[in-house]
Amino acid sequence: MIKRVILIILDSLGVGEMHDSHEYGDNGCNTFKNVIEKSSSISIENFKKLGLGRIESLKLSKEENKIASVGVCNELSRGKDTITGHLEIAGVVTKIPLRTFPNGFPKKIIDEFESKIGRKVIGNCVASGTEIIDRLGKEHMETGSPILYTSADSVFQIAAHEEIIPLEELYRMCEIAREMLVGDDLVGRVIARPFIGDVSSFKRTPNRHDYAIDPPGKTMLDYLKENGKDVISVGKINDIFNGFGITDKFKTVNNLDGINKTIELMKKDFNGLIFTNLVDFDMMYGHRNDVEGYARAISEFDSKLPEIIDNMREDDLLILTADHGCDPTTPGTDHTREQIPLIVYSKNIKASDLGCRESFTDIGKTILDLFSIDNDLHGKSFKDDIL
Secondary structure (H helix, E strand, C coil): CCCEEEEEEECCCCCCECCCHHHHCCCCCCHHHHHHHHCCCCCCHHHHHHCHHHCHHHCCCCCCCCCCEEEEECCCCCCCCHHHHHHHHCCCCCCCCCCCCCCCCCHHHHHHHHHHHCCCCEEEEECCHHHHHHHHHHHHHHHCCCEEEECCCCEEEEEEECCCCCHHHHHHHHHHHHHHCCHHHCCCEEEEEEEECCCCCCEECCCCEEEECCCCCCCHHHHHHHCCCEEEEECCHHHHCCCCCCCEEECCCCHHHHHHHHHHHHCCCCCEEEEEEECHHHHHHHCCCCHHHHHHHHHHHHHHHHHHHHCCCCCEEEEEECCCECCCCCCCCCCECECEEEEEECCCCCCCEEEEECCCHHHHHHHHHHCCCCCCCCCCCCHHHHC
C-alpha cells in the first residue's frame, strides 16, 4: 500500500510536440531532447536508470535494467500556461484558454491601475523578465515607476527594485491588480518580480510572489485534504493553487533548495502528498534561451536522484513530471506546447510502460486512487498498471 506520494514538477521540462503544437507556433519543440542534443556537458545517467530511454521522442538508448514505470501525457487544456498545466495535473481541465495580452494591456486597465497605485507605469509590453529590467531598470530607478510587462502566458507582471519600491508596496500593487483583473479582463497570474543591483548588474531576487486565480473546481489537493491527508507544498505550488487544498507550505530560493527541502520533508513522518515545483528550469533557463544553464539544472537534479530514492520508504511513490515545455533552443522565449514526461518509481511497483496518456489529469486521478479516495476528477488512473 502507498501511504506517501512525492510529486515533483520539473517546471517546463517537456518531451516533444503534441498533435496541435503547430497551432501555437511550436513546431519542432522538444525541450528535453533539444537540451540533451545541444548541450556539451549534460549528465542524465540516473534519469536513464529510471528508464528515461523509453520516452521515444527523446531518441535515447534504452536501459535494460529499467526500475521505473514510464510514459508521457498529452494536455487536454487549451494553452501552455503554468496554471493550466498544474490544474490539469490536479484533475481540472481548462477548456477556455486564459486571456493573454500580446499587444500589452489596454488603456482602461492601465488608467485604472495607475489611479489605484498612485504611480505611472512603464513598459506595458510583451518581454522577457531579465531583458526588460536591463532595458527599463534605469528609468524605473529615476522615476519610481513600476515596470509592467506580460508574455505569451496569461500574466500581469510587475518588476520593481527593492530599494525603490519596498516589497510590501510591490505586493500591495499586485493585490490591487489581482482584484482588478477579473471577468472579461481575467488573467491567470499577477506576479511580483522584485530585483536588486546597480544599473549594470540588475538581478532578480527570490522574493517573487504569484497571485493566481482560485481553482475553478475541486482539485486532487482538495480531496486529499478533506480526507485527512497531508498536502505539503514546496516552491510555488501554494501560490499556483492560491492555498486551496494545502496543509503546509515551504518557499524556496532555487532548484537545489527545493530539492533539499523535499528530501528533508521525506525524512519526516507525514501521510499524504509532497507537491514540489522546481521553477529554475523554466524561469532561469527556458525563458532566457540558456541551453547550457538548462543542462546544468537537469544535471544537478540528476545528481540528486539517488539521494531522493535512498530516502524513500517502502510505502513511498515518486512521480517526476512537468507542466508544459519551454524549449530554450527555439527563437522565442515563451512556453512551448508539449507532452510531459511521466516517470513513476517505488520500491514495490512494476516497471511498466504507461504509454501515451490522454491527459495530465491521469496523474491526479492515480494519486487519489492510490489513497482509495472517491472523486469526480477527469482522468484515468494507472494504479493497476503499476501495482
